Structures are given as C-alpha cells and as structure tokens.
Amino acid sequence: MATAEQLRAECAREIDRYEYGHFHNRPWLREAFLTVPREAFVPERVWWPHRSPEDDKFPLIKQREAPVRWLRAVYRARSPLITQIADGAVLPDGPTDCPDFSGSISCPAVVVNMLHHLDPRPGDRVLEIGTGTGYSTALLAARVGAASITSIEIDKDLAAHAETALRTVGCTPHLIVGDGEEGYPPGAPYDRIISTVAVRQLPQAWVDQVRPGGVILTPLDTPFQCDGLARLTVDGQGRATGCFVGAVDFMKTRGQRGHRSYAELGWPTWDGYQVTVESGEQRIRTNS
Ligand SMILES: C[S@@+](CC[C@H](N)C(=O)[O-])C[C@H]1O[C@@H](n2cnc3c(N)ncnc32)[C@H](O)[C@@H]1O
Structure with missing residues (x-):
C-alpha cells in the first residue's frame, strides 16, 4: 500500500x-x-x-x-x-x-493553480474567503506565515473542523466564522484576497479592503458553464481591474446562489463578442 x-x-x-x-x-x-x-x-x-x-x-x-x-x-x-x-x-x-x-x-491541481496566480510574498497580509477544510490555508501559510492570514468560513461546523485540522499541523491563522462577502475590515488593508468560493458579483467590500496595487483572486461565474478565475489589481480609488487567468468550477457563496441575469451582472450579450477568422487566424474580442 x-x-x-x-x-x-x-x-x-x-x-x-x-x-x-x-x-x-x-x-x-x-x-x-x-x-x-x-x-x-x-x-x-x-x-x-x-x-x-x-x-x-x-x-x-x-x-x-x-x-x-x-x-x-x-x-x-x-x-x-x-x-x-x-x-x-x-x-x-x-x-x-x-x-x-x-x-x-478543492482538488490539488486547482489549489496549486490558484496559489500560483495569487503569487503571495512572505509576510503578505492575506484574507482568504471560504476556509473549507483549511487545506489551502495551510499551503498559503507556508509562504506568508500563519500570523499574516485571516480566513473566513460561513459554516460553523466546517470552520470547527478546519480549526482542528490546522492546529494538528501546527498552523494557527486568524479564523473567523462569518460572511466572507463582507470581507473582514479589522484586518484591512490586505495585500491579497483569495476566495475559494465563487461569486456572481465581486463584493465592493473586497476592493475597499485591499491596499492600492494589491490583488484579488476569485472564481467569477461566467455565461460559459464554468467560473473564470479572475485576477484583479486594486487601484485605491475604489476600483479593481484585471483579467481571467483560468477556468475553474466552484460552488457559489451562500449569498449569491440565486440566479441573476448576466446582463445585470455586466456581461456582454452574445452579440457583444466578436469572432473574426481571417487568413487562418482567429480573433475574439468584445465589442465594448
Ligand atoms: C470550495 S469550499 C473551500 C475549499 C477550501 N479551499 C479547501 O480546500 O478546503 C468553499 C467554502 O466556502 C464556504 N462559503 C460559502 N459561502 C461563504 C461566504 N459567504 N463566506 C465565507 N465562506 C463561504 C463554504 O461553506 C465552503 O466551505
């Protein structure tokens, strides 16, 4: 065996x-x-x-x-x-x-993929949304140090399991039971926010709690039958901008399980994507 x-x-x-x-x-x-x-x-x-x-x-x-x-x-x-x-x-x-x-x-390959794109530095203050079992928290702690991590889990039973498991491996980050969509203002500003639960709409609280130049990495629901892994940089003026760095498949935050139209969430309608093929080359752009 x-x-x-x-x-x-x-x-x-x-x-x-x-x-x-x-x-x-x-x-x-x-x-x-x-x-x-x-x-x-x-x-x-x-x-x-x-x-x-x-x-x-x-x-x-x-x-x-x-x-x-x-x-x-x-x-x-x-x-x-x-x-x-x-x-x-x-x-x-x-x-x-x-x-x-x-x-x-989360599956090992996805956890690794997300931490690769988060690219945390030693000592970075990180807010993690969706502690789950605590596994990705422990990997993150190996880089930034447990004392630099605040991790929020909405389910108290899952949070208790994670706390025990993390303690077993000698890792003691700051664990919160609560709604991660609100972030955690007492620990702000953060250098990084990583969410291991998907959102349909990125909470403004996350943008407001990251320092200028800091990063938000989160699965964002798309009309393409998967979540896009969005990596956004915060500008300190209440705005975060970035792009998708991969495709993942996550459960939604408890507060965002309900259906919302993609138009309402800011997605282009289907005719908002322009596909061009010319001389064997394909280009895909948005019209906006
Ligand atoms: C995919 S699991 C996280 C898995 C974790 N990365 C791991 O490897 O163990 C998503 C977690 O997000 C939690 N969750 C859902 N909505 C939440 C919210 N609004 N705030 C905080 N946690 C939330 C769920 O209870 C679940 O434990």
Whole structure:
C-alpha cells in the first residue's frame, strides 16, 4: 500500500504534467505541497463528486472501512472531495443523489493553480474567503506565515473542523466564522484576497479592503458553464481591474446562489463578442 508521502509525490508529478511551470516557477509552492499532509484536512467520511454508474448516486468513502480508497481519493490531482451537502442537511451516512454540494476540499491541481496566480510574498497580509477544510490555508501559510492570514468560513461546523485540522499541523491563522462577502475590515488593508468560493458579483467590500496595487483572486461565474478565475489589481480609488487567468468550477457563496441575469451582472450579450477568422487566424474580442 502506497504511503501518503508517496501518493503526495505522485500527485505533485501529475500536477507538473498538467500545470506545467506552476511548481517550477514557484519552488515554495512545490515545497509546501510536498510538506503539508492533505490527508490531515479530509474528514473520515467524504462523498466522491461523480455519480456511480451502478445507482446514479454520489458514493460515500469511509476512511475506516476503505483506507486505501480514501487515501487514493485524497491525492487525486484533479478531483475535489465533498465534505458537506445541502448545508449539512444530508448526513454523511451513505451515498446520495443530492447534488447540492456546499462544502469540499478543492482538488490539488486547482489549489496549486490558484496559489500560483495569487503569487503571495512572505509576510503578505492575506484574507482568504471560504476556509473549507483549511487545506489551502495551510499551503498559503507556508509562504506568508500563519500570523499574516485571516480566513473566513460561513459554516460553523466546517470552520470547527478546519480549526482542528490546522492546529494538528501546527498552523494557527486568524479564523473567523462569518460572511466572507463582507470581507473582514479589522484586518484591512490586505495585500491579497483569495476566495475559494465563487461569486456572481465581486463584493465592493473586497476592493475597499485591499491596499492600492494589491490583488484579488476569485472564481467569477461566467455565461460559459464554468467560473473564470479572475485576477484583479486594486487601484485605491475604489476600483479593481484585471483579467481571467483560468477556468475553474466552484460552488457559489451562500449569498449569491440565486440566479441573476448576466446582463445585470455586466456581461456582454452574445452579440457583444466578436469572432473574426481571417487568413487562418482567429480573433475574439468584445465589442465594448
Ligand atoms: C470550495 S469550499 C473551500 C475549499 C477550501 N479551499 C479547501 O480546500 O478546503 C468553499 C467554502 O466556502 C464556504 N462559503 C460559502 N459561502 C461563504 C461566504 N459567504 N463566506 C465565507 N465562506 C463561504 C463554504 O461553506 C465552503 O466551505
């Protein structure tokens, strides 16, 4: 049976293949990934996020009953594990057909991708939205130091699990139970805000709580059936501007689960995108 260290190293090699350059360009990130025990953050019972062909349900993986399967699932580079469904209304006592995932440990490749784009510096003051299991918090702490991190989780049970797991690995950031859409003014200004939960509309509070020149990295819902990973720089005049650096798929903040029209959220309508093909070259622009 492969050990956690061996699976972690295998997972890092797979991330190297898919996200070429992320570890190479950020040696601290490789070091942190190989050091932080992801398994310490994963609850004993988690759902696999893909339906089983046998019963069309999301299988429950129990560490005690299936330790090898559980550990392999923990180190699948491109798969998250579900830690909570329907805000806790679905108990982790068996497979379920309920797709309302409300808590997860993000997949290793995505966590690495996001920290690569966040590009924090040692000592940066960072606000993290959506503590979840605390796993990405621990990786971030390896770079900036736990004392520089404030992390907000809206669900008190998930927050308590994260606090225990973080303490187990000797990491003690400032943990808040609350609505991350409001940011956390007492800790502002931040050098970086990272959200590991998607928004449809970026909260102005985040822009206002980052110092001029600081960065906001967040999944932003798009009309393209995925979230765009937005990396924005704050100008200190109440504005943040940037672009998408990748495509991800995250659950929405509790306050932004409801439908809102993309037009209302500032997206161009379909005829607002201009596609040109000329002499074998393709260009895509927005008309605005
Ligand atoms: C994808 S999970 C985060 C996973 C985390 N990065 C990890 O690897 O463990 C998203 C988390 O955001 C939390 N969340 C949802 N809305 C929130 C809000 N308004 N403020 C803070 N946390 C929120 C959810 O409860 C969930 O735990």
